[in-house]
Amino acid sequence: xxxxxxxxxxxKGHEKEFExxxxxxxxxxxxxxxxxxxxxxxxxxxxxxxxxxxxWEDLEAFRKFxxxxxxxETTTYGxxxxxxxxxxxxxxxxxxxx
Numbered sequence: 001x002x003x004x005x006x007x008x009x010x011x012k013g014h015e016k017e018f019e020x021x022x023x024x025x026x027x028x029x030x031x032x033x034x035x036x037x038x039x040x041x042x043x044x045x046x047x048x049x050x051x052x053x054x055x056w057e058d059l060e061a062f063r064k065f066x067x068x069x070x071x072x073e074t075t076t077y078g079x080x081x082x083x084x085x086x087x088x089x090x091x092x093x094x095x096x097x098x
Contacts, residue, residue, distance in 0.1 A: 001036070002059050006052040006088045014081040015048055021074070022052065028070050029054070034061020048083075062090065 010018045022040045029035045036055040043049040056062040065071055078086065 001093060002056050002062060003091045003093065004054045004056065004062060004088055005091070006054070006086060008050045008052070008078075008086045009046075009083040010048045010050065011081050011083050012048055015042075017081055018050065021077070025070075025074055029065070032061075032065055032068075034058060035065070059090070 008018070019040065022038075026038045029038055034057040036057065038052060038054045041051045041053065043051075054062075056065075
């Protein structure tokens with residue numbers, strides 16, 4: 001399993017729109033092969049900064065998702081409501097429980 005953290009800074013006044021878009025993307029993700037879970041987090045001291053935490057069966061499943069038309073459409077749309085470029089980090093759990 002891998003985990004991916006996507007980090008976003010949303011233009012002021014677009015926070016609700018960003019949150020609603022996340023809900024739509026999560027619906028799409030639920031039908032994506034290899035996807036396990038997605039959660040949205042808002043930074044406490046900077047309420048226009050977010051992290052989307054996702055879990056994937058493997059790196060290949062995640063890579064297929066970021067090559068999808070839906071992902072590209074979402075990132076194109078995101079450029080209209082985000083400040084700067086979002087970043088992401090791909091992590092692999094080291095101490096998995098058995």
